[in-house]
Amino acid sequence: MHLRLNGLVFAVLTVLVAILGAWSGEPDLQRLWLLPLALLLLGLSYERFTVNRAKAGLTIDAPEQGLLGRAMPLxxxxHHALGRSVxxxxxxxxxxxxxxDTAIxxxxxxPGEAxxxxxxxxxxxxxQHEWPEMQARIAGPLGLAWWSQRLAGRYSCKVMPEMLRDAGGRMSSISGGLRPAHFNLGAGAEILQLREYRAGDPQNAIDWKATARRGxxxxxDYTExxxxxxxxxxxxxxxSALRAGELDRFGHYVNLAARFxxxxxANDDRVGVMLFADQPLATLAPGRGIGAVLRIRHMLAAATPKLAESNPLNAALRIRTLVRHRSLVVILTEVDDATVAGQLASAARLLLPKHLPLIAGISSPEAEAMRDAPAHTWLDPYESLAxxxxxxxxxxxxxxxxxLGAPALVTRPEHMERAVFDAYAEFRKRRRV
Incomplete structure (x- = not known):
């Protein structure tokens, strides 16, 4: 309970009457302070009874799924059960x-509506995140006090990796079933053959005239x-649990992996995912089509960083058993870690020349700002040198x-997706994989 203006007035009045009564020396005046005190206590009792009868409640109306790093409305x-506004x-x-935003x-x-x-x-x-109870204060009808209550919204939200935002590669929402958007099937201009439809074939690879003839x-299939x-x-x-901009590094990796x-x-490639720390943690073999995207997103949604040092070399050993022929291996890891850097070089040697490893890391925006900042205190030059x-x-x-022959790039978090996508487009254009 917290007193409001009317409650404070009664409290101050009680103290003043008590002081005046004590100074007067009259026995009747000395007990006069009990009257405003009694009125205050009676009013507070009535407010407490009214607030209990209000049965204030909270309902949270929001989507059941959120996207990592993207703001969502809540x-x-x-609502309450009284016949007056509260x-x-x-x-x-x-x-x-x-x-x-936790501002009050x-x-x-x-009355009668929310x-x-x-x-x-x-x-x-x-x-999956359960919403906690919210601290609230309800105003009493007499303006004497605020009455504290905790309101439970009973809301749970599942946070999923991001989806493509660009129109060229976008798919419709997961809940409605992913469908490929318009995309380019390849560089070939001639049809090699017609064949039976296989699950995961892009929609614009279907020959509708032949489909109509054969039922x-x-x-x-195209020649090139x-x-x-x-x-x-x-x-x-x-x-990977270190913060880099708005998300931790693992969050940036997961969002990039899901969108990539x-x-x-959408280019009709087969995509698989592997999570690793000191050992491989989870693996999905490369797959094609909508089903592969759904499996990847659900695996990533359940992933969390581990308190263990990363070992890319163990990951490379597992990748060699996962894919038997030449593949593009995109490794999202820390390039600035001195220990990991040596293992990255060993992993690249292990994957090359059979596979093409693309190693992508995140630079620290804070370190870049510190490097170029002018010195104002005695500590600034040392921070700049570091x-x-x-x-x-x-x-x-x-x-x-x-x-070693392994393409590598390090960019700020907001530029990482574009850099990886551009490298992938260049590999396809030059047919390096």
Missing amino acids: QLLF DIQVAPAAPEAIEI RLVSVP AALEVHATPRRLG RLISR DQHLDIVIAIDAGRT AEHAV AQEYSSRLERNVRALRA
Whole structure:
């Protein structure tokens, strides 16, 4: 309970009357302070009874699934059982893995209907998250006090990896069944053959005239279509839990992997995923079509970083048994870690020349800003030198990997997706895989 203006007035009045009574020396005046105190206690009792009878409640209206790193709207619906309007102060709350504006809001809830308060929440980690109770204060009808209550919304949200946002590679929502958007089947201009439709064939590979003649789905094969096998290896070790911009590094890796899988499947390539830390944690063999995208997204949605040092060499050994012929291996890991860098070089040697490893890492925006910032205090030059050493180590590691024949890139989190997509397009164009 917290006193409001009317309650404070009664409390101050009680104290003043008690002081005046004590100074007067009159026995009757000395007991006069009991009157405003009794009125205050009586009013508070009535307010408490009314607030209990209000049965204030909260319902959260929001989608059952959220996308990692993308803000989603939440409607907080407040209701009560009284025949008059009720003022409610609420401090919005969310699970630890979801960011939300926690500023206290005041909502006036009319009788017989709900009052809506819209807030935006941004998921920062994957998984299923139960919404906690929210701390609220309900105004008493006499204006004497705010009465504290905890309101349970009974809402659960499953956070999934991101989806493509560009129109060229977008698929419809998962809930409605993924369907490939319009995409290019390859560079070939001639049809090699007609064959029976296979699950996962893109929609515009179907020969509709032949389908109509034969009464069943018939697909076309082109003379120069490329059908690549791709394995995306995601570092889920200890350092992947470090924050990089709006998400931790593992969140950036997962979002990139999910979108890249969707993009590659739209090109009729086969895509698989592997999570690794000190050992391989989970593996999906390369698959084609909608089913492969769904399996990848569901596996990634259940993934979390592990408190173990990453070992890309063990991941490369597992990849060699997973794919038997030449494949594109996209390794999303830390290139700046001195220990991992040596293992990355060994992993690249193990994969080359049979496979083409593309190694992608995230640079630190904070370190880049610190490297170029002017000095204002005695500590700034040392911080700048440390940031310069960090950047130099990144460049050395990237050059060493490229010298082995393994394409490598390190970019800021917001540029990583574009860099990987461009590299993939260049590999297809030059037919390096």
